[in-house]
Amino acid sequence: MSGPAAPPVLELRGVYKTFGGAHALSDVDFALSAGEVHAVVGMNGAGKSTLVETMCGAIVPDRGAVHISGRRHTALTPRRARASGVSIVHQKRSLVPGLTIAENLLLGRLPTRFGAVSWREARREAARALGELGIEIAVDRVAAALGPAEQTLVEIAREVHRGRRILILDEPTASLGAADAQRIHRLVRSLRARGAGVVYISHDLDEVLDLADRITVLRDGKRVVTVPAADADLPALVRAMAGDGLRKKIHDAVRAAGEPVLELGGLTAGWLRGFDLAVRAGEITAVLGPSGDGQAELFPLLSGLRRAESGRVRIAGRDVPSGDVGAALAAGMRCVTGDRLGHGLVPGLGVDENLDLVRRGLRRPWLVRWSRMRGHGRDARDRYGIKAIHADPPVAALSGGNQQKVLLAAWLDTGVTACLLEEPTCGVDVAAKADVQRLVGGLAASGAAVLLASSDVDEVAGLADRVVVVRGGRTVADRPVAQVTCDELVALTAGGRTP
Amino acid sequence: MRADAMTALGALRGRVGVNLPAGLTRHLGLLAVLLLVGLITAWNSSAFLTGANLLNVSQQVAVTAVLAAGLTLVMTSGGIDFSLGSVAAVTAGVVARLIASGTGEWTAALAGLAVGAAIGFGNGAVVTVFRVAPFVATLATSTVLGGAALLIIDGQSVSIGDHLDELGFGEVLGVVPATVVVAALVCMATGLVMRWTAFGRNAFAIGGNENAARLAGIPVARTKLLLYTVGGLLAGLGGVMLVARLGAASPGTGGLQLELTAVAAVVIGGTALHGGSGTVAGTVLGVVLLGVVANSLNLLQVDAHFQDVAVGGVLLVAAVTNHLRGRFR
Numbered sequence: 043m044s045g046p047a048a049p050p051v052l053e054l055r056g057v058y059k060t061f062g063g064a065h066a067l068s069d070v071d072f073a074l075s076a077g078e079v080h081a082v083v084g085m086n087g088a089g090k091s092t093l094v095e096t097m098c099g100a101i102v103p104d105r106g107a108v109h110i111s112g113r114r115h116t117a118l119t120p121r122r123a124r125a126s127g128v129s130i131v132h133q134k135r136s137l138v139p140g141l142t143i144a145e146n147l148l149l150g151r152l153p154t155r156f157g158a159v160s161w162r163e164a165r166r167e168a169a170r171a172l173g174e175l176g177i178e179i180a181v182d183r184v185a186a187a188l189g190p191a192e193q194t195l196v197e198i199a200r201e202v203h204r205g206r207r208i209l210i211l212d213e214p215t216a217s218l219g220a221a222d223a224q225r226i227h228r229l230v231r232s233l234r235a236r237g238a239g240v241v242y243i244s245h246d247l248d249e250v251l252d253l254a255d256r257i258t259v260l261r262d263g264k265r266v267v268t269v270p271a272a273d274a275d276l277p278a279l280v281r282a283m284a285g286d287g288l289r290k291k292i293h294d295a296v297r298a299a300g301e302p303v304l305e306l307g308g309l310t311a312g313w314l315r316g317f318d319l320a321v322r323a324g325e326i327t328a329v330l331g332p333s334g335d336g337q338a339e340l341f342p343l344l345s346g347l348r349r350a351e352s353g354r355v356r357i358a359g360r361d362v363p364s365g366d367v368g369a370a371l372a373a374g375m376r377c378v379t380g381d382r383l384g385h386g387l388v389p390g391l392g393v394d395e396n397l398d399l400v401r402r403g404l405r406r407p408w409l410v411r412w413s414r415m416r417g418h419g420r421d422a423r424d425r426y427g428i429k430a431i432h433a434d435p436p437v438a439a440l441s442g443g444n445q446q447k448v449l450l451a452a453w454l455d456t457g458v459t460a461c462l463l464e465e466p467t468c469g470v471d472v473a474a475k476a477d478v479q480r481l482v483g484g485l486a487a488s489g490a491a492v493l494l495a496s497s498d499v500d501e502v503a504g505l506a507d508r509v510v511v512v513r514g515g516r517t518v519a520d521r522p523v524a525q526v527t528c529d530e531l532v533a534l535t536a537g538g539r540t541p
Numbered sequence: 542m543r544a545d546a547m548t549a550l551g552a553l554r555g556r557v558g559v560n561l562p563a564g565l566t567r568h569l570g571l572l573a574v575l576l577l578v579g580l581i582t583a584w585n586s587s588a589f590l591t592g593a594n595l596l597n598v599s600q601q602v603a604v605t606a607v608l609a610a611g612l613t614l615v616m617t618s619g620g621i622d623f624s625l626g627s628v629a630a631v632t633a634g635v636v637a638r639l640i641a642s643g644t645g646e647w648t649a650a651l652a653g654l655a656v657g658a659a660i661g662f663g664n665g666a667v668v669t670v671f672r673v674a675p676f677v678a679t680l681a682t683s684t685v686l687g688g689a690a691l692l693i694i695d696g697q698s699v700s701i702g703d704h705l706d707e708l709g710f711g712e713v714l715g716v717v718p719a720t721v722v723v724a725a726l727v728c729m730a731t732g733l734v735m736r737w738t739a740f741g742r743n744a745f746a747i748g749g750n751e752n753a754a755r756l757a758g759i760p761v762a763r764t765k766l767l768l769y770t771v772g773g774l775l776a777g778l779g780g781v782m783l784v785a786r787l788g789a790a791s792p793g794t795g796g797l798q799l800e801l802t803a804v805a806a807v808v809i810g811g812t813a814l815h816g817g818s819g820t821v822a823g824t825v826l827g828v829v830l831l832g833v834v835a836n837s838l839n840l841l842q843v844d845a846h847f848q849d850v851a852v853g854g855v856l857l858v859a860a861v862t863n864h865l866r867g868r869f870r
Contacts, residue, residue, distance in 0.1 A: 345756055371758040385756055388749035390817040399746060403758025407739050452757075 049112070051076050051239045052097060052128065052208050057106035059092055065263045066092040067103070072258060072265070074208065074239045079230060081242045081250040081271070084260035085283050085499055090243055093260065094210050097241065098130040099123035110208070129206040133213040135193045139186035144168035146185050147200050171203040172196075176232055191222030195229055202233070209233065210241040215249060227253055247279050261285055280529045284499070299325040299507065303491035304375075304460035309353035312339040315515035316353070321460065321491040326482065328494045328506035328523070330531075336515040337495055344462050344493075345377035346370035358459050371404055374459025378449060380468050380495070386449045389438035393430065394419030396437050397452050404456060426451040427477050443474025450481055460491040467501060479505055499531055567811055570862065571826045575833060582837035589840055596718060600786070602832035603724035604629070604779045606825060608803040609810075610731040611775030613824045615675075615768050616807055617735065619748035619816025622769060623679040624664060625776040626800025627686035630790075632657050632780025634693035637701050637790035646704040653784075654777045660686065661773015665766040683800065691792055698791040701784060709785030720782050727775060732821040744768060748816025805852060806831055809859035831855065 050073040059067040067089050074080045084090050095101040097108065099118035108115045110126040123129075137146045144164050145152065153163040168181040177195050185193065194214050201209055211230070215223040223246075230253060233240055244250050250257060251271055259266040259282040266282045300323035309317040313336035321327045329337045342348035344355065349365030356362065357373040370377075379385040387396050398415045419434070428447045430440060437445055446466070454461060466482060467475040482505055486492045496502055502509065502523075509526050511519040523531075582589045608625045615622045632653040639649035660682070667678040711719035735741040743764045746754040755761045779799075784790050808814065809830060810823030831852060838848050 347756070367755060368758050368760070377756065379756065383750075385750075385752040388746050388753055388817070390749045391745060395742065395746075399753070399757040399759070402739055402742070403754075406760070410737055410739055410742050412737075 050074055050109070051111050052241070053109040054093075054096065055106055055109065057093075057096060057103045057108075059096065059101060059103050059263075067096070067263045070106075070260070070263070070265045072097075072268075074241055076207070076239050077234055077237045078256065079234050079240045079242055079254045081244060081254035081257045082260060083244065083247065083250055083257060083279065083283060088260040088283070089263040090260055091212075092263075094130060094212060094241060094243060097123070097210055098128055124206070127205065127207040128210070129201040129204070129208070130210040130212060131194065131197050131201060131214065133216055135190065135197060137185040137188075137193050137196060140184065142182050142184055143172075143179060143188070143196055144181040146196060147171055147181070147203060149200070172199055175199050175202060175229060177229065189222065191218050191225050194226060198229060198233070202238070207237075208239045208241070210243075212243045213245065214242075215244065215246065223249065247276055251276065251279070259283055277529065284529060299323065300489065303358055304493065305356040307354050307356070309343060309350055309355070311343055311348060311350040311353075312336070313515045314339045314343075317512070317515065318517065319493075319510060321493055323489045323491055324486050325508060326486045326492040326494055326506045327508045327510055328496060328502040329510050329512060330497075330502065331512035337512040339515075340462060340493070340495065341377055341379065341464055344370065344375055346375075368403070371400070374457055376400075376453045376456075376458050376461040378453045378461065378463045378466065380464030380466075382445055382449045383438075387437045387445065387452070390436055392434040392436055393423070393428065393440070393448055394434050396448055397422050397455070400452050401456050422451045422455055426455075426481065443470045443477075446470050446474065446478060447481075450478065454481070454485060458485065458490045460493070461485065462493040462495065464495045465497065466494070467496075467498065503531060567820065568823050568826055571809065571811070571823065571830065571859075575826060575830050578830070578833055578837060582833070582840060586837075586840040589837065592716075594836070594840075596716070596721075598829075598832050598836045599721045600718045601836070602828050603718070603720040604782050604786075605799065605802050605806060605832070606724040606828045607727050607775050607779045607782065608799065609806045609824045609828050610728050610821055611772035612803050612807045613810070613812055613819050613821055614731060614735065614741070614744060615772045616812045616814065617748050617816060617819040618744040618765060618768050619751065620668065620675040620765065620768065621679065621804075621814070622661075622664060622675065622772050623800060623804070624660070624683035624686055625772060625779070625803060626796050626798065627683045627690060628657050628660050628773055628776035628795075629780035629783060629799060630690035630795035631660070631686050631693065632777040633784040633790040633794050634690050634699070636705075636781055636784050637699040638693060640701040640704050641699050646701075650705065650708075650781045650785075653781045654774055657777015657780065658770050658774040661770040661776070662766065664773065665769030668769065669762040669765050683797070687796055690794075690796070694790050694792070696792055698789045700789040702788070705781070705785035708782065709788065720786060723778070723782065727778070728821050728825050735819075735821060740764060740767065745817060748813070748818070750817075802831060802852065803828075805856040808863075809856060811859075811863055813863075827859075 052074040054070060054072040057067050057070045058065070070089070070093060072093065082090050082093060092101060096103050099120040099122060102117060108118050110123070110128060113126070115122065115126075138149070141149075147168045148164055152159045153167060154160060155163075165181050172179060172181065175198075177199055179188070179192055179196065185196070188196065198209065198211070198214075214226050218226070227249070230240055230242065242250070242254060251274060254271045256268060257271050257274055257279065258268040259279065261283060302320040303323045304319075304321040306317060306319045315336075317336065319327075329340065331337045343350055343364070346365055346367035346369060354361055355364065357375055360373060362373045362375065363369045383389055388399070394415050397419050401418075402410075416434070422428070423430070426447045428444050428451065430444065437448060440448065446468075450466065463482060467478050470478060479501065482492060482494070494502065494506055506523050509519070509521055509523050509531065510517055579589070588594055608629065612622060612625060635656050636649045636653040639652055640646055644652075664679055664682055667673050667682075668675050708719050708723070713719060713722045735744070743754065743759050746757070746759055747761055747764060751761060780795060783794055787794065806827035807819070807824050809827035810820065810825070812819030812823065834851050834855060835848055838851060
């Protein structure tokens, strides 16, 4: 194992990148040596993705340069980066599900004899590629039959087999259990032993401390510090990630919480195992936890898209039948998706009609009254601050912030008793973010029970009254936000295992 | 500040391409092509612009228009129905058989409509309950019904004598053929449904984003079921019109040829194959364009086999144009 002292194989010097006025990266230096695991940590929006996209050529920096194996690249493209031996394995797995492991490993480069694929040789070569890395998976299994961890292992093996010496792993263990994560860790260690350089992105700080040689902390697009992992501990990392600014932001407006309005009892479905939760009127409760530990199941369950295996949902004292969208809506439950164009809005239809969608679903009228719809639309646009100069543009033509406001207005403008908001300020600029947060605060003030599923610590600290942490499908912590320090909050959201 | 700029940009984009009055800009190109074909034909053949010829064309396209109107509804919701032509063939066979066996002509016609609606309901059930892709489901029923239509008429022509004369050869106000009036009424009604009823708007929402529609509480399955039923009902009406005009149900009445013409007309009319947008006005223009092209090739004495080539060509050009328009707006 050559230590960090060896000359870097991948180096970024003074990299700047601006997106529409916001500094995604400013003056960031980064160096990776052969045989090193270099972790990058930071909160949401700290610039981790921009940094790795820069390394693999998907983003060209405004200033600064990327050096690969000592060669300076000013116009790096993904193709050139791959040719220089840099590869990224994304969190979203990309094997071809219907093909075997051997075919996936040798995709586009199957060995042939006289023009026909030589399957025997392909299997042998694939088995050797996996065996060298100590991965034990039969090569004639179909990719779709593999678990998520095994798919990641195969993807990494594919990049190594293609001769890449610098691997960027983007949250490879997110949503994996401990045993599966261990398999990934073993592979990363064996890559290091073979002299490859690994850039490791993770939200799990314990994992990072355990696995990495060096750790770089980003905050607000700047490199805060780069330290040997041996010299770092969890509190220090959290402090570096959160900075001092956060401490003051916990809101002090105390809302008077009323009766419990949204009650979940023993809810079991998917990852959730006997999940209990009660949210009172006028209370904003944030649900946190590592992704894949169950909090993402709440959306399909509460909205009625999926039926629970057991357990019950009560809204305002009445049981709501499981798996019935209409019943959930009629009971005053509103689930606002974090995927506004995928599950929330109809992009091709106008703003006014989108604003009317939930009302139409609730009341099921026979006829559409356009003049009344336009009236409602004008009214909602004023109140929610949806700005569009044109009369009624299709939602697809709006900016992200305005789309998000249309989404919230459509769902929250019709007699809300309880609501679940997924990432309400995702992909929204700063001004719109403040607007949206004001809306959510107003919703609670008007007596609705609000469940907030957000991975933005600022937002949780600024909005929530109470924090609930879900892990392994169960509630492991339930505390008023005032009793949670910001460091803990960061650790909880980031998924450190010792809050 | 930045938010304002973003909004302005969004609105500008809206103004440039997407949101001009849909009926106007959308079909200007199609209208121009129609006029061009008309002009060329009129230039080369004095028979084209005569009342008799134009009435003839309108009568020929009436059945296609009725089927295409139903198909526009189904396709706007992101579905497709390949069985409409075969439904028309089956209906024609059933109506002819019933009349030949002594049933009252209008009772037989009503039974025909019921058969069409029932088949449409069946298609809808396969698509919504068993989640079969509409393309596959209706292709299968289309094949089944194609055979069934021949079985019903025993592979022979079944005459209805002079029954259903009022529909097949009747004229309203002494000039306009009854079938054309029926087709016009159907198209207008479909247009109104698509604009002014929750059912019609739900079809747009489902085609534009089925997930969002379901989450908003729109009854997705029920709406789809109803859409396919209406499609089948209109195809049944098309079958009744066919048998009334031809005076008999024969092998080869309706079927795949009619179906493909209807699909082509809807696509030429600008309805998106993936759903979410579509107009009856466009569909009518598409139907008329195909009718005029066929008529023009006839009048110009072009080999009959070239007609299929022409229909396919028009469809291809229309599809490419729609794609380019979608990309550059």
